[in-house]
Amino acid sequence: MIRTDPPARDTHDATPLASGLFCVLDGEPRLIASRCESCSEITFPEQPSCPRCASQSVARELLGPWGVLWTWTVQTFAPKPPFLAADSFEPFGVGYVELPGQLRVETRLTESDPTRLRIGLPMKLTLIDLPGHPQHTTYAFAPAEGQP
Amino acid sequence: MTCDVAIVGVGKTSFGRHDDSAGLQLGVEAARAALADAGLQWSDVQLAVGGSMSAGNADASVSALGLTGLAFINVFNGCATGGSALTTASAMITSGAADVALAVGFDKHPRGAFDLDPQDWGLGQWYGQSGLMVAPQYFAMKIRRYMHDHGITERSLALVASKASRNGSLTPTAWRRTAMSVDDVTSSPMVCPPLTQFMFCAPGAGAAAVVLASRERAKTITRQPVWLRSVAQRTRQFGAFTVFSPSLPIEPGVETTTDAARAAFAQAGIGPEDVDVAQIQDTEAGAEIVHMAEVGLCEHGEQERLLLDGETDIGGRLPVNTDGGCIANGEPVGASGLRQVHEITLQLRGDAGPRQVPGDPTVGFTHVYGAPGVSACAVLSR
Numbered sequence: 001m002i003r004t005d006p007p008a009r010d011t012h013d014a015t016p017l018a019s020g021l022f023c024v025l026d027g028e029p030r031l032i033a034s035r036c037e038s039c040s041e042i043t044f045p046e047q048p049s050c051p052r053c054a055s056q057s058v059a060r061e062l063l064g065p066w067g068v069l070w071t072w073t074v075q076t077f078a079p080k081p082p083f084l085a086a087d088s089f090e091p092f093g094v095g096y097v098e099l100p101g102q103l104r105v106e107t108r109l110t111e112s113d114p115t116r117l118r119i120g121l122p123m124k125l126t127l128i129d130l131p132g133h134p135q136h137t138t139y140a141f142a143p144a145e146g147q148p
Numbered sequence: 149m150t151c152d153v154a155i156v157g158v159g160k161t162s163f164g165r166h167d168d169s170a171g172l173q174l175g176v177e178a179a180r181a182a183l184a185d186a187g188l189q190w191s192d193v194q195l196a197v198g199g200s201m202s203a204g205n206a207d208a209s210v211s212a213l214g215l216t217g218l219a220f221i222n223v224f225n226g227c228a229t230g231g232s233a234l235t236t237a238s239a240m241i242t243s244g245a246a247d248v249a250l251a252v253g254f255d256k257h258p259r260g261a262f263d264l265d266p267q268d269w270g271l272g273q274w275y276g277q278s279g280l281m282v283a284p285q286y287f288a289m290k291i292r293r294y295m296h297d298h299g300i301t302e303r304s305l306a307l308v309a310s311k312a313s314r315n316g317s318l319t320p321t322a323w324r325r326t327a328m329s330v331d332d333v334t335s336s337p338m339v340c341p342p343l344t345q346f347m348f349c350a351p352g353a354g355a356a357a358v359v360l361a362s363r364e365r366a367k368t369i370t371r372q373p374v375w376l377r378s379v380a381q382r383t384r385q386f387g388a389f390t391v392f393s394p395s396l397p398i399e400p401g402v403e404t405t406t407d408a409a410r411a412a413f414a415q416a417g418i419g420p421e422d423v424d425v426a427q428i429q430d431t432e433a434g435a436e437i438v439h440m441a442e443v444g445l446c447e448h449g450e451q452e453r454l455l456l457d458g459e460t461d462i463g464g465r466l467p468v469n470t471d472g473g474c475i476a477n478g479e480p481v482g483a484s485g486l487r488q489v490h491e492i493t494l495q496l497r498g499d500a501g502p503r504q505v506p507g508d509p510t511v512g513f514t515h516v517y518g519a520p521g522v523s524a525c526a527v528l529s530r
Contacts, residue, residue, distance in 0.1 A: 018272050018273070018274035021274060043395060052397070071289040073292060073340040076338060077339070079263075079279050080260065080263035084279075094279075094285045094289070098398060102398075103395045103398060104396040105394070106394050106395065106396075108280070119293070119296050130277070
Protein backbone atom coordinates (compact mmCIF):
# COMPACT_ATOMS: atom_id res chain seq x y z
CA MET A 1 0.00 0.00 0.00
CA ILE A 2 1.33 3.40 -0.99
CA ARG A 3 1.17 6.09 1.64
CA THR A 4 0.28 9.28 -0.24
CA ASP A 5 0.80 12.15 2.14
CA PRO A 6 1.50 14.83 1.26
CA PRO A 7 -0.94 14.37 -1.62
CA ALA A 8 0.40 15.29 -5.03
CA ARG A 9 -1.75 17.85 -6.78
CA ASP A 10 -2.41 17.59 -10.50
CA THR A 11 -3.06 21.08 -11.77
CA HIS A 12 -1.94 20.54 -15.38
CA ASP A 13 -4.65 21.26 -17.93
CA ALA A 14 -4.16 18.25 -20.20
CA THR A 15 -4.86 14.66 -19.24
CA PRO A 16 -1.87 12.67 -18.06
CA LEU A 17 -1.33 9.50 -20.09
CA ALA A 18 -1.69 7.61 -16.84
CA SER A 19 -2.69 8.70 -13.39
CA GLY A 20 0.05 8.50 -10.83
CA LEU A 21 2.81 9.02 -13.40
CA PHE A 22 3.47 12.71 -12.86
CA CYS A 23 1.95 15.79 -11.29
CA VAL A 24 2.48 19.52 -11.39
CA LEU A 25 3.67 21.14 -8.18
CA ASP A 26 4.14 24.91 -7.92
CA GLY A 27 3.87 25.11 -11.70
CA GLU A 28 6.61 22.56 -12.29
CA PRO A 29 6.11 18.97 -13.51
CA ARG A 30 7.33 16.23 -11.18
CA LEU A 31 7.51 12.47 -11.65
CA ILE A 32 5.78 10.38 -9.00
CA ALA A 33 7.89 7.59 -7.55
CA SER A 34 7.73 5.42 -4.46
CA ARG A 35 10.34 5.20 -1.73
CA CYS A 36 10.66 2.02 0.27
CA GLU A 37 10.23 2.69 3.97
CA SER A 38 12.46 -0.31 4.78
CA CYS A 39 15.48 0.05 2.46
CA SER A 40 14.94 3.59 1.05
CA GLU A 41 15.18 2.43 -2.57
CA ILE A 42 13.23 4.64 -5.00
CA THR A 43 11.18 3.18 -7.86
CA PHE A 44 9.49 4.85 -10.82
CA PRO A 45 6.61 4.61 -11.54
CA GLU A 46 5.41 4.20 -7.98
CA GLN A 47 4.46 0.67 -7.07
CA PRO A 48 2.99 -0.86 -3.93
CA SER A 49 6.03 -3.00 -3.11
CA CYS A 50 9.78 -2.52 -3.23
CA PRO A 51 11.51 -4.42 -6.07
CA ARG A 52 14.74 -4.46 -4.05
CA CYS A 53 13.65 -5.80 -0.66
CA ALA A 54 10.00 -6.78 -1.35
CA SER A 55 8.70 -4.62 1.49
CA GLN A 56 5.09 -3.58 1.04
CA SER A 57 5.61 -0.44 3.04
CA VAL A 58 6.30 2.33 0.56
CA ALA A 59 5.58 6.07 0.45
CA ARG A 60 5.02 8.39 -2.48
CA GLU A 61 8.02 10.54 -3.39
CA LEU A 62 8.36 13.17 -6.08
CA LEU A 63 11.52 12.97 -8.18
CA GLY A 64 13.77 15.93 -8.84
CA PRO A 65 13.36 17.62 -12.24
CA TRP A 66 17.10 17.88 -13.07
CA GLY A 67 19.42 15.17 -14.32
CA VAL A 68 22.04 14.15 -16.85
CA LEU A 69 21.64 11.95 -19.90
CA TRP A 70 23.01 8.47 -19.04
CA THR A 71 22.35 6.81 -22.40
CA TRP A 72 20.13 7.53 -25.40
CA THR A 73 18.94 6.52 -28.84
CA VAL A 74 16.41 7.70 -31.40
CA GLN A 75 13.19 5.91 -32.34
CA THR A 76 13.27 6.24 -36.12
CA PHE A 77 10.21 4.19 -37.05
CA ALA A 78 6.63 4.24 -35.80
CA PRO A 79 6.13 1.67 -33.03
CA LYS A 80 3.17 -0.68 -33.33
CA PRO A 81 0.09 -0.31 -31.09
CA PRO A 82 -0.55 0.43 -28.30
CA PHE A 83 1.70 3.34 -29.36
CA LEU A 84 -0.52 6.36 -29.98
CA ALA A 85 0.59 7.15 -33.51
CA ALA A 86 0.13 10.43 -35.34
CA ASP A 87 -0.81 10.66 -39.03
CA SER A 88 2.82 11.19 -39.93
CA PHE A 89 5.55 9.80 -37.72
CA GLU A 90 8.34 12.02 -36.49
CA PRO A 91 11.40 10.35 -34.92
CA PHE A 92 11.79 10.96 -31.21
CA GLY A 93 14.66 10.65 -28.80
CA VAL A 94 14.63 8.12 -25.96
CA GLY A 95 17.04 7.89 -23.07
CA TYR A 96 17.74 7.19 -19.45
CA VAL A 97 18.27 10.33 -17.40
CA GLU A 98 20.14 9.98 -14.13
CA LEU A 99 18.57 12.01 -11.34
CA PRO A 100 21.34 12.56 -8.79
CA GLY A 101 20.84 10.60 -5.59
CA GLN A 102 17.58 9.10 -6.85
CA LEU A 103 17.52 6.84 -9.90
CA ARG A 104 17.76 6.62 -13.67
CA VAL A 105 14.45 7.14 -15.42
CA GLU A 106 13.58 5.96 -18.93
CA THR A 107 12.05 8.79 -20.90
CA ARG A 108 11.22 10.33 -24.20
CA LEU A 109 13.52 13.22 -25.08
CA THR A 110 12.38 16.45 -26.68
CA GLU A 111 15.50 16.30 -28.88
CA SER A 112 15.87 13.68 -31.65
CA ASP A 113 18.93 15.03 -33.49
CA PRO A 114 21.83 12.65 -32.69
CA THR A 115 24.33 15.46 -33.10
CA ARG A 116 22.69 17.30 -30.20
CA LEU A 117 22.58 14.36 -27.80
CA ARG A 118 25.47 13.03 -25.77
CA ILE A 119 26.02 11.10 -22.56
CA GLY A 120 26.42 13.58 -19.71
CA LEU A 121 24.15 16.25 -21.24
CA PRO A 122 22.24 18.16 -18.52
CA MET A 123 18.50 17.51 -18.80
CA LYS A 124 15.31 18.89 -17.27
CA LEU A 125 11.88 17.36 -16.91
CA THR A 126 9.04 18.75 -19.00
CA LEU A 127 5.61 17.67 -20.20
CA ILE A 128 4.72 17.04 -23.84
CA ASP A 129 1.54 16.29 -25.71
CA LEU A 130 1.91 13.14 -27.78
CA PRO A 131 2.08 14.22 -31.43
CA GLY A 132 -1.37 13.90 -32.99
CA HIS A 133 -2.91 13.34 -29.55
CA PRO A 134 -3.08 16.73 -27.85
CA GLN A 135 -5.38 15.30 -25.21
CA HIS A 136 -2.64 12.92 -24.02
CA THR A 137 0.22 14.40 -22.04
CA THR A 138 3.30 12.53 -20.96
CA TYR A 139 6.65 13.37 -19.46
CA ALA A 140 9.87 13.96 -21.35
CA PHE A 141 13.30 15.38 -20.67
CA ALA A 142 14.72 18.35 -22.54
CA PRO A 143 18.37 19.34 -22.93
CA ALA A 144 19.15 22.00 -20.35
CA GLU A 145 22.74 22.94 -21.01
CA GLY A 146 23.68 26.23 -19.42
CA GLN A 147 20.57 26.35 -17.27
CA PRO A 148 20.93 26.53 -13.49
CA MET B 149 32.34 -35.77 -13.60
CA THR B 150 29.50 -37.80 -15.02
CA CYS B 151 26.62 -36.22 -16.83
CA ASP B 152 23.08 -37.48 -16.63
CA VAL B 153 21.61 -36.01 -19.79
CA ALA B 154 22.66 -36.40 -23.41
CA ILE B 155 21.50 -34.77 -26.60
CA VAL B 156 20.94 -37.64 -29.00
CA GLY B 157 19.21 -35.89 -31.88
CA VAL B 158 18.73 -32.41 -33.33
CA GLY B 159 16.52 -31.01 -36.06
CA LYS B 160 15.39 -27.68 -37.44
CA THR B 161 13.57 -26.06 -40.32
CA SER B 162 14.98 -23.32 -42.47
CA PHE B 163 14.70 -19.88 -40.87
CA GLY B 164 13.16 -16.79 -42.47
CA ARG B 165 9.69 -16.32 -43.93
CA HIS B 166 7.42 -19.34 -44.12
CA ASP B 167 4.35 -17.83 -45.74
CA ASP B 168 2.86 -21.24 -46.57
CA SER B 169 3.33 -23.00 -43.23
CA ALA B 170 1.77 -22.40 -39.85
CA GLY B 171 4.30 -21.89 -37.07
CA LEU B 172 3.01 -24.96 -35.28
CA GLN B 173 3.67 -27.02 -38.42
CA LEU B 174 7.27 -25.80 -38.40
CA GLY B 175 7.58 -27.16 -34.87
CA VAL B 176 6.28 -30.52 -36.06
CA GLU B 177 8.84 -30.57 -38.88
CA ALA B 178 11.69 -29.76 -36.50
CA ALA B 179 10.53 -32.44 -34.06
CA ARG B 180 10.42 -35.04 -36.84
CA ALA B 181 13.86 -34.02 -38.03
CA ALA B 182 15.29 -34.35 -34.52
CA LEU B 183 13.69 -37.78 -34.09
CA ALA B 184 15.07 -38.91 -37.46
CA ASP B 185 18.51 -37.66 -36.43
CA ALA B 186 18.24 -39.73 -33.24
CA GLY B 187 16.83 -42.75 -35.08
CA LEU B 188 13.77 -42.70 -32.80
CA GLN B 189 10.02 -42.68 -33.26
CA TRP B 190 7.61 -40.20 -31.66
CA SER B 191 6.26 -43.12 -29.65
CA ASP B 192 9.70 -43.42 -27.99
CA VAL B 193 9.34 -39.91 -26.51
CA GLN B 194 7.97 -39.97 -22.97
CA LEU B 195 7.92 -36.27 -22.32
CA ALA B 196 8.00 -33.09 -24.40
CA VAL B 197 8.49 -29.42 -23.58
CA GLY B 198 7.90 -26.66 -26.09
CA GLY B 199 7.04 -23.04 -26.62
CA SER B 200 6.36 -20.18 -28.98
CA MET B 201 5.34 -16.56 -28.61
CA SER B 202 3.20 -15.93 -31.69
CA ALA B 203 2.52 -19.34 -33.22
CA GLY B 204 0.34 -21.22 -30.81
CA ASN B 205 0.44 -23.87 -28.13
CA ALA B 206 3.32 -26.32 -28.47
CA ASP B 207 1.33 -29.27 -27.17
CA ALA B 208 -1.18 -28.84 -30.02
CA SER B 209 1.51 -30.43 -32.22
CA VAL B 210 0.53 -33.87 -30.86
CA SER B 211 -2.34 -33.94 -33.34
CA ALA B 212 0.29 -34.12 -36.10
CA LEU B 213 3.05 -35.99 -34.26
CA GLY B 214 0.79 -38.61 -32.73
CA LEU B 215 -1.68 -38.87 -29.88
CA THR B 216 0.48 -41.04 -27.67
CA GLY B 217 -0.71 -39.48 -24.43
CA LEU B 218 2.74 -38.29 -23.38
CA ALA B 219 3.26 -35.42 -20.95
CA PHE B 220 3.77 -32.20 -22.96
CA ILE B 221 4.61 -29.01 -21.05
CA ASN B 222 4.26 -25.60 -22.71
CA VAL B 223 6.78 -22.92 -21.72
CA PHE B 224 7.27 -19.27 -22.57
CA ASN B 225 9.99 -16.89 -21.40
CA GLY B 226 10.36 -14.39 -24.24
CA CYS B 227 13.55 -14.82 -26.27
CA ALA B 228 14.78 -17.25 -23.58
CA THR B 229 11.96 -19.73 -24.28
CA GLY B 230 14.25 -22.32 -25.88
CA GLY B 231 16.46 -22.24 -22.81
CA SER B 232 13.45 -22.78 -20.60
CA ALA B 233 12.36 -25.76 -22.70
CA LEU B 234 15.85 -27.24 -22.40
CA THR B 235 16.00 -26.55 -18.66
CA THR B 236 12.66 -28.25 -18.07
CA ALA B 237 13.29 -31.27 -20.29
CA SER B 238 16.71 -31.81 -18.74
CA ALA B 239 15.37 -31.58 -15.20
CA MET B 240 12.61 -34.06 -15.98
CA ILE B 241 15.18 -36.58 -17.21
CA THR B 242 17.43 -35.99 -14.21
CA SER B 243 14.45 -36.49 -11.92
CA GLY B 244 13.76 -39.85 -13.51
CA ALA B 245 10.42 -38.82 -14.95
CA ALA B 246 11.53 -39.72 -18.46
CA ASP B 247 14.36 -41.46 -20.31
CA VAL B 248 13.69 -39.78 -23.62
CA ALA B 249 12.41 -36.21 -23.92
CA LEU B 250 11.90 -33.73 -26.72
CA ALA B 251 12.40 -29.98 -26.46
CA VAL B 252 10.90 -27.98 -29.32
CA GLY B 253 10.69 -24.27 -30.06
CA PHE B 254 9.01 -22.58 -32.99
CA ASP B 255 7.58 -19.25 -34.01
CA LYS B 256 6.20 -17.20 -36.83
CA HIS B 257 6.01 -13.45 -36.31
CA PRO B 258 4.42 -10.71 -38.38
CA ARG B 259 6.82 -8.40 -40.20
CA GLY B 260 8.48 -5.62 -38.24
CA ALA B 261 9.32 -5.16 -34.60
CA PHE B 262 7.34 -7.06 -31.99
CA ASP B 263 4.04 -5.57 -30.85
CA LEU B 264 3.81 -6.33 -27.17
CA ASP B 265 1.04 -5.59 -24.72
CA PRO B 266 2.65 -3.72 -21.82
CA GLN B 267 0.29 -5.31 -19.33
CA ASP B 268 1.54 -8.79 -20.26
CA TRP B 269 4.96 -7.62 -19.05
CA GLY B 270 3.87 -6.00 -15.80
CA LEU B 271 3.85 -2.46 -17.18
CA GLY B 272 1.21 0.23 -17.50
CA GLN B 273 -0.43 0.86 -20.85
CA TRP B 274 1.17 4.33 -20.87
CA TYR B 275 4.57 2.72 -21.43
CA GLY B 276 3.52 1.41 -24.82
CA GLN B 277 1.28 4.35 -25.68
CA SER B 278 4.13 6.81 -25.27
CA GLY B 279 6.45 4.77 -27.50
CA LEU B 280 8.83 3.21 -24.97
CA MET B 281 7.81 -0.46 -25.42
CA VAL B 282 10.22 -1.03 -28.31
CA ALA B 283 12.98 -3.59 -27.75
CA PRO B 284 15.46 -2.07 -30.26
CA GLN B 285 15.54 1.09 -28.12
CA TYR B 286 16.79 -0.92 -25.18
CA PHE B 287 19.53 -2.65 -27.12
CA ALA B 288 20.67 0.65 -28.63
CA MET B 289 20.76 2.35 -25.23
CA LYS B 290 22.53 -0.57 -23.59
CA ILE B 291 25.30 -0.76 -26.20
CA ARG B 292 25.72 3.03 -26.30
CA ARG B 293 26.41 3.14 -22.58
CA TYR B 294 28.59 0.03 -22.83
CA MET B 295 30.67 1.57 -25.63
CA HIS B 296 31.07 4.70 -23.51
CA ASP B 297 32.14 2.75 -20.42
CA HIS B 298 34.40 0.18 -22.10
CA GLY B 299 35.94 1.90 -25.10
CA ILE B 300 34.15 -0.06 -27.82
CA THR B 301 33.71 1.73 -31.16
CA GLU B 302 31.06 1.47 -33.86
CA ARG B 303 33.49 -0.53 -35.96
CA SER B 304 33.01 -3.47 -33.58
CA LEU B 305 29.26 -3.40 -34.19
CA ALA B 306 29.83 -3.64 -37.93
CA LEU B 307 32.42 -6.40 -37.49
CA VAL B 308 29.92 -8.54 -35.56
CA ALA B 309 27.21 -8.08 -38.17
CA SER B 310 29.61 -8.76 -41.02
CA LYS B 311 30.79 -11.97 -39.31
CA ALA B 312 27.17 -13.03 -38.80
CA SER B 313 26.43 -12.60 -42.49
CA ARG B 314 29.61 -14.48 -43.45
CA ASN B 315 28.66 -17.40 -41.18
CA GLY B 316 25.09 -17.20 -42.43
CA SER B 317 26.36 -17.61 -45.99
CA LEU B 318 27.78 -20.98 -44.88
CA THR B 319 24.50 -22.10 -43.26
CA PRO B 320 21.98 -23.54 -45.75
CA THR B 321 19.03 -22.99 -43.40
CA ALA B 322 19.89 -19.35 -42.57
CA TRP B 323 17.71 -16.43 -43.65
CA ARG B 324 20.36 -13.87 -44.58
CA ARG B 325 22.86 -15.80 -46.69
CA THR B 326 24.71 -12.96 -48.39
CA ALA B 327 28.06 -12.07 -46.87
CA MET B 328 28.23 -8.34 -46.13
CA SER B 329 31.24 -6.14 -45.63
CA VAL B 330 31.73 -3.75 -42.76
CA ASP B 331 30.83 -0.93 -45.16
CA ASP B 332 27.63 -2.69 -46.25
CA VAL B 333 26.57 -2.91 -42.60
CA THR B 334 27.56 0.63 -41.68
CA SER B 335 25.82 2.15 -44.69
CA SER B 336 22.50 0.36 -44.13
CA PRO B 337 19.69 2.57 -42.77
CA MET B 338 20.00 3.72 -39.16
CA VAL B 339 17.32 2.04 -37.01
CA CYS B 340 18.15 3.11 -33.46
CA PRO B 341 21.51 4.83 -33.35
CA PRO B 342 24.19 3.56 -33.05
CA LEU B 343 22.56 0.44 -34.56
CA THR B 344 21.84 0.13 -38.29
CA GLN B 345 19.39 -2.20 -40.00
CA PHE B 346 21.91 -4.94 -40.81
CA MET B 347 23.15 -4.98 -37.22
CA PHE B 348 19.72 -6.17 -36.07
CA CYS B 349 18.03 -9.53 -36.23
CA ALA B 350 14.52 -9.48 -37.64
CA PRO B 351 11.53 -11.31 -36.20
CA GLY B 352 10.90 -14.25 -38.54
CA ALA B 353 9.79 -17.86 -38.67
CA GLY B 354 11.48 -21.16 -37.94
CA ALA B 355 11.70 -24.08 -35.54
CA ALA B 356 14.31 -26.20 -33.81
CA ALA B 357 14.10 -29.33 -31.69
CA VAL B 358 16.42 -31.54 -29.69
CA VAL B 359 15.97 -35.06 -28.36
CA LEU B 360 17.40 -35.62 -24.89
CA ALA B 361 18.03 -38.96 -23.22
CA SER B 362 19.26 -40.26 -19.91
CA ARG B 363 22.85 -41.48 -19.76
CA GLU B 364 21.85 -45.12 -19.84
CA ARG B 365 19.33 -44.72 -22.61
CA ALA B 366 21.67 -42.53 -24.67
CA LYS B 367 24.15 -45.40 -24.95
CA THR B 368 21.53 -47.44 -26.79
CA ILE B 369 20.62 -44.60 -29.17
CA THR B 370 23.87 -43.13 -30.44
CA ARG B 371 27.60 -43.56 -30.38
CA GLN B 372 27.99 -39.78 -30.57
CA PRO B 373 26.07 -38.29 -27.65
CA VAL B 374 26.63 -34.65 -26.83
CA TRP B 375 26.46 -34.21 -23.09
CA LEU B 376 24.37 -31.46 -21.59
CA ARG B 377 26.76 -30.68 -18.76
CA SER B 378 24.50 -28.03 -17.32
CA VAL B 379 21.68 -25.68 -18.08
CA ALA B 380 20.57 -22.80 -15.87
CA GLN B 381 17.81 -20.25 -16.25
CA ARG B 382 17.59 -17.05 -14.22
CA THR B 383 15.32 -14.01 -13.93
CA ARG B 384 16.63 -10.54 -13.20
CA GLN B 385 18.01 -9.40 -9.89
CA PHE B 386 17.56 -5.85 -8.68
CA GLY B 387 19.76 -3.44 -10.60
CA ALA B 388 20.20 -5.45 -13.80
CA PHE B 389 20.01 -3.18 -16.86
CA THR B 390 17.26 -5.08 -18.56
CA VAL B 391 14.75 -4.51 -21.35
CA PHE B 392 11.50 -2.68 -20.51
CA SER B 393 12.75 -0.98 -17.32
CA PRO B 394 11.00 2.37 -16.72
CA SER B 395 13.60 3.06 -14.05
CA LEU B 396 16.95 1.69 -12.95
CA PRO B 397 18.81 2.19 -9.70
CA ILE B 398 22.02 4.20 -9.95
CA GLU B 399 23.96 1.41 -8.25
CA PRO B 400 24.14 -1.38 -10.85
CA GLY B 401 23.30 -4.97 -9.98
CA VAL B 402 24.51 -8.25 -11.45
CA GLU B 403 23.30 -8.69 -15.03
CA THR B 404 20.85 -11.56 -15.56
CA THR B 405 23.05 -13.09 -18.23
CA THR B 406 25.97 -13.14 -15.77
CA ASP B 407 23.82 -14.86 -13.16
CA ALA B 408 22.73 -17.59 -15.56
CA ALA B 409 26.22 -18.11 -16.98
CA ARG B 410 27.85 -18.36 -13.56
CA ALA B 411 25.27 -20.94 -12.50
CA ALA B 412 25.74 -22.97 -15.66
CA PHE B 413 29.53 -23.00 -15.44
CA ALA B 414 29.49 -23.82 -11.73
CA GLN B 415 27.03 -26.65 -12.24
CA ALA B 416 29.11 -28.06 -15.11
CA GLY B 417 32.44 -27.80 -13.31
CA ILE B 418 33.74 -26.23 -16.50
CA GLY B 419 34.95 -22.65 -16.83
CA PRO B 420 34.52 -20.11 -19.60
CA GLU B 421 38.20 -20.56 -20.45
CA ASP B 422 37.43 -24.15 -21.52
CA VAL B 423 34.81 -23.16 -24.12
CA ASP B 424 35.78 -23.97 -27.72
CA VAL B 425 32.66 -22.69 -29.50
CA ALA B 426 29.80 -20.48 -28.30
CA GLN B 427 26.35 -19.36 -29.35
CA ILE B 428 25.48 -16.01 -27.79
CA GLN B 429 22.20 -14.06 -27.92
CA ASP B 430 22.80 -11.53 -30.70
CA THR B 431 19.52 -9.70 -30.93
CA GLU B 432 21.75 -7.12 -32.54
CA ALA B 433 25.49 -6.70 -32.91
CA GLY B 434 25.88 -4.88 -29.62
CA ALA B 435 24.20 -7.69 -27.72
CA GLU B 436 26.82 -10.19 -28.89
CA ILE B 437 29.56 -7.83 -27.73
CA VAL B 438 28.02 -7.16 -24.31
CA HIS B 439 26.99 -10.76 -23.71
CA MET B 440 30.43 -12.16 -24.53
CA ALA B 441 31.77 -10.40 -21.46
CA GLU B 442 28.65 -10.84 -19.33
CA VAL B 443 28.87 -14.64 -19.71
CA GLY B 444 32.57 -14.55 -18.87
CA LEU B 445 34.07 -15.48 -22.24
CA CYS B 446 36.18 -12.30 -22.26
CA GLU B 447 36.87 -9.21 -20.19
CA HIS B 448 34.74 -6.09 -20.54
CA GLY B 449 36.34 -3.94 -23.21
CA GLU B 450 38.37 -6.76 -24.73
CA GLN B 451 35.82 -7.43 -27.48
CA GLU B 452 37.08 -4.89 -30.01
CA ARG B 453 40.53 -6.46 -30.10
CA LEU B 454 39.04 -9.96 -30.34
CA LEU B 455 36.90 -8.87 -33.28
CA LEU B 456 39.69 -7.03 -35.08
CA ASP B 457 41.93 -10.09 -34.68
CA GLY B 458 39.21 -12.43 -35.97
CA GLU B 459 39.27 -14.45 -32.75
CA THR B 460 35.50 -14.97 -32.79
CA ASP B 461 35.53 -16.09 -36.45
CA ILE B 462 35.06 -19.78 -37.26
CA GLY B 463 38.83 -20.22 -37.56
CA GLY B 464 39.59 -18.10 -34.50
CA ARG B 465 40.37 -18.98 -30.90
CA LEU B 466 36.77 -18.60 -29.71
CA PRO B 467 34.23 -18.89 -32.55
CA VAL B 468 30.93 -17.18 -31.70
CA ASN B 469 27.62 -17.71 -33.51
CA THR B 470 29.03 -20.02 -36.14
CA ASP B 471 25.65 -20.40 -37.87
CA GLY B 472 25.21 -16.62 -38.13
CA GLY B 473 23.21 -16.31 -34.91
CA CYS B 474 19.98 -14.35 -34.73
CA ILE B 475 21.40 -11.69 -37.04
CA ALA B 476 21.59 -14.15 -39.96
CA ASN B 477 18.80 -16.53 -38.94
CA GLY B 478 16.28 -14.01 -37.67
CA GLU B 479 14.49 -14.27 -34.37
CA PRO B 480 11.58 -16.66 -34.17
CA VAL B 481 11.43 -16.17 -30.42
CA GLY B 482 10.49 -19.70 -29.42
CA ALA B 483 13.04 -21.33 -31.72
CA SER B 484 16.30 -19.46 -31.29
CA GLY B 485 17.48 -21.02 -28.04
CA LEU B 486 17.19 -24.52 -29.45
CA ARG B 487 18.73 -23.43 -32.78
CA GLN B 488 21.78 -22.56 -30.71
CA VAL B 489 21.85 -26.03 -29.13
CA HIS B 490 21.38 -27.54 -32.59
CA GLU B 491 24.43 -25.68 -33.87
CA ILE B 492 26.64 -26.54 -30.89
CA THR B 493 25.64 -30.20 -31.22
CA LEU B 494 26.69 -30.24 -34.88
CA GLN B 495 29.96 -28.50 -34.03
CA LEU B 496 30.83 -30.95 -31.24
CA ARG B 497 29.98 -33.93 -33.44
CA GLY B 498 32.06 -32.55 -36.29
CA ASP B 499 28.98 -32.39 -38.51
CA ALA B 500 28.92 -28.64 -39.26
CA GLY B 501 30.20 -28.95 -42.83
CA PRO B 502 31.69 -25.80 -44.37
CA ARG B 503 31.36 -23.88 -41.11
CA GLN B 504 32.91 -26.62 -38.96
CA VAL B 505 35.17 -25.18 -36.29
CA PRO B 506 38.61 -26.75 -36.82
CA GLY B 507 40.51 -28.62 -34.11
CA ASP B 508 37.73 -30.97 -32.89
CA PRO B 509 36.00 -28.64 -30.41
CA THR B 510 35.16 -30.38 -27.14
CA VAL B 511 33.19 -27.85 -25.11
CA GLY B 512 30.32 -25.67 -26.34
CA PHE B 513 28.24 -22.97 -24.69
CA THR B 514 24.83 -21.45 -25.41
CA HIS B 515 23.23 -18.28 -24.08
CA VAL B 516 19.83 -16.68 -24.56
CA TYR B 517 18.50 -13.45 -23.13
CA GLY B 518 14.94 -12.19 -23.32
CA ALA B 519 12.35 -9.84 -21.96
CA PRO B 520 11.72 -8.81 -19.28
CA GLY B 521 15.13 -9.86 -17.97
CA VAL B 522 15.50 -13.62 -18.25
CA SER B 523 18.48 -15.63 -19.41
CA ALA B 524 19.38 -19.28 -19.85
CA CYS B 525 22.84 -20.73 -20.44
CA ALA B 526 23.99 -24.26 -21.19
CA VAL B 527 27.36 -26.00 -21.23
CA LEU B 528 27.74 -28.95 -23.60
CA SER B 529 30.61 -31.30 -24.26
CA ARG B 530 31.54 -34.33 -26.32
